[in-house]
Amino acid sequence: MQRLRRLQQTIVQQRDQIARHNNYLLNEQRVAKAVFDRVAHSGCLDAPNIRYLQSPYALFNGDLLLAAYTPSGDTHLLLADFTGHGLPAAIGAMPLAEVFYSMTAKGYGLAEILREMNAKLKRILPVDMFCCAALLCVSAQRRCVEVWNGGMPDGYLQAALSGQRTALTSQHLPLGVLRAEVFDHATQVLPMLPGDQVFLLTDGVIDTCGPNQQLFGVERLERVLDANRHPLQLIAEVEQALQDFQGQARDDVSMVQITSQLPAFLGVPAIVYSDSGQCSPRDWSASFEFRAPSLQQFNPLPYVLQLLMEVHGLRAQGPVIHAVLAELYSNALEHGVLGLDSRLKRDTGGFAHYYQQRKERLATLKYGFVRFSLQVEPIGESGRLLIQVEDSGAGFDVARVMARPLDLDRLSGRGVSLVRQLCPAARWAPDGRSATVEFSWGGLA
Structure with missing residues (x-):
């Protein structure tokens, strides 16, 4: 009976110890899960x-x-x-x-x-x-x-x-x-x-x-x-x-x-900045030319956008600037440098063929370039940004493309229409090899 009593006492002590240890582990996991959920x-x-x-x-x-x-x-x-x-x-x-x-x-x-x-x-x-x-x-x-x-x-x-x-x-x-x-x-x-x-x-x-x-x-x-x-x-x-x-x-x-749902607006910047903007660069210009080896493996858009977002007045328009730059760069690379025909994307089979051609032509690209020219100029307390995107391609018939309505429902040929919708000040050179867009801030018309 004495041995049974000691055995029962040992079992109770071990049970309580296991329960305390289990509660400790569960509490640690709950805290870790709270942190994980906030991040994930x-x-x-x-x-x-x-x-x-x-x-x-x-x-x-x-x-x-x-x-x-x-x-x-x-x-x-x-x-x-x-x-x-x-x-x-x-x-x-x-x-x-x-x-x-x-x-x-x-x-x-x-x-x-x-x-x-x-x-x-x-x-x-x-x-x-x-x-x-x-x-x-x-x-x-x-x-x-x-x-x-x-x-x-x-x-x-x-x-x-x-x-x-x-x-x-x-x-x-x-x-x-x-x-x-x-x-x-x-x-x-x-x-x-x-x-x-x-x-x-x-x-x-x-x-x-x-x-x-x-x-x-x-x-x-x-x-x-x-x-x-x-x-x-x-x-x-x-x-x-x-x-x-x-x-x-x-x-x-x-x-x-x-x-798939069109965004209600593009007005909320994706990146939150903590600086006051007092040290923002207000009068500068830069030009970047990305040639064939870079175009094959490097996406210049985040690099260029990060540079532009150092201008405090442009940050509120960051999503629109990025959308316009993405379309201009895509058109310059795919239709200009690679010479792809967007009419291939009129159906599902054409979509697959278009992007297969894009992959093959990009892998074998030897020559060609896409050039970004940026100019920021202050106008009183306001300012203006000019972006020119130029490519080494053969260009396109600007007059014919501009005569089309702003149709965003088709699968192909939507890039120019989207840029014109997001940036009414957009314009193209007569040969179709370069496009210029303009953004302003601080009350400019």
């Missing part, structure tokens, strides 16, 4: 055109969902799935979120963001950890979606008018596996009209296990997609199908749906 969910996931569902398998979610606006009004969206779940899987999400938000805000494209993400994860993750990811750039203005899928289940692009569904398959290895010199950041570009939707999910959905050890699988998911009649209810219908399947989740389950 500081974007635009609450936007009206984004719907999502995340059901964590543990207190921490190994799935990561991020969304943020670019300075030009496009939407970058990342759905990632780290190996494992819980705290170890969430550790890699912090640097990933930092790269995603900071580079998106500065105007970098998917290729630059992907290279930086992969290099950082390759450097910090142990060899048995990696990150499957799908990264999107949804541009309602350019009527397209740019996709990179590395190790994630198929996503789906659903056309609103035709009802056609296109699978967004994985064509790359996950992030954090390959060294920087062999990492493939090539993306797929597809037409996406306003109202079209992209649906992404993690493997926790299709790997949900039923009562007979059957997996929910892709076929059941596609039957739900085929039966869907109200796109706004798709995620709820998939969730209901998982419940009817009586499945047991073995991993984190995440789904996200994003609709």
Whole structure:
């Protein structure tokens, strides 16, 4: 009886010790999760055109969902799935979120963001950890979606008018596996009209296990997609199908749906500046010429935009300036230097052929340039910015293009119309090889 009493006393002491230790660990995880959520969910996931569902398998979610606006009004969206779940899987999400938000805000494209993400994860993750990811750039203005899928289940692009569904398959290895010199950041570009939707999910959905050890699988998911009649209810219908399947989740389950939607306005700068602007440069000019080797692997837009945003009076117009610069640079590179015909993009097949030609011609480019000429001049307390973008191409028939109405509904030939809409002061040289736009601040007309 004495031994039983000592055994009972020992068990009670160990139980209390385990309970205290468990509460201590749970409290640490709650604090860490609060910090993690503030970092990981500081974007635009609450936007009206984004719907999502995340059901964590543990207190921490190994799935990561991020969304943020670019300075030009496009939407970058990342759905990632780290190996494992819980705290170890969430550790890699912090640097990933930092790269995603900071580079998106500065105007970098998917290729630059992907290279930086992969290099950082390759450097910090142990060899048995990696990150499957799908990264999107949804541009309602350019009527397209740019996709990179590395190790994630198929996503789906659903056309609103035709009802056609296109699978967004994985064509790359996950992030954090390959060294920087062999990492493939090539993306797929597809037409996406306003109202079209992209649906992404993690493997926790299709790997949900039923009562007979059957997996929910892709076929059941596609039957739900085929039966869907109200796109706004798709995620709820998939969730209901998982419940009817009586499945047991073995991993984190995440789904996200994003609709292409034109931004209501481009008036909120993506980057918040803390300086007073008293040291802002007010009278200067600069010229940059980017030649073939740079055009092949360097995106000059964030570099040029960062320089312009040092001018305090221009910061409120940062998103519009970025949108105009992006269109002018795209036209100069693709139609001027590379000689691509935008009429190829009139249908889905033409879209794929256009961007395949773009990739091939850029890879073999030997000559050519795109030149930016910037001039900032003060006018009293106000000021004016002049930007000239010139290319080495053959030019185009300016009079014919200018005679067209400002039609933004077509898939091709929209660049000039968009620039004229955002910047009425835009003008083109008669030979079509250079364009000049003007922005003013401080009350100038």
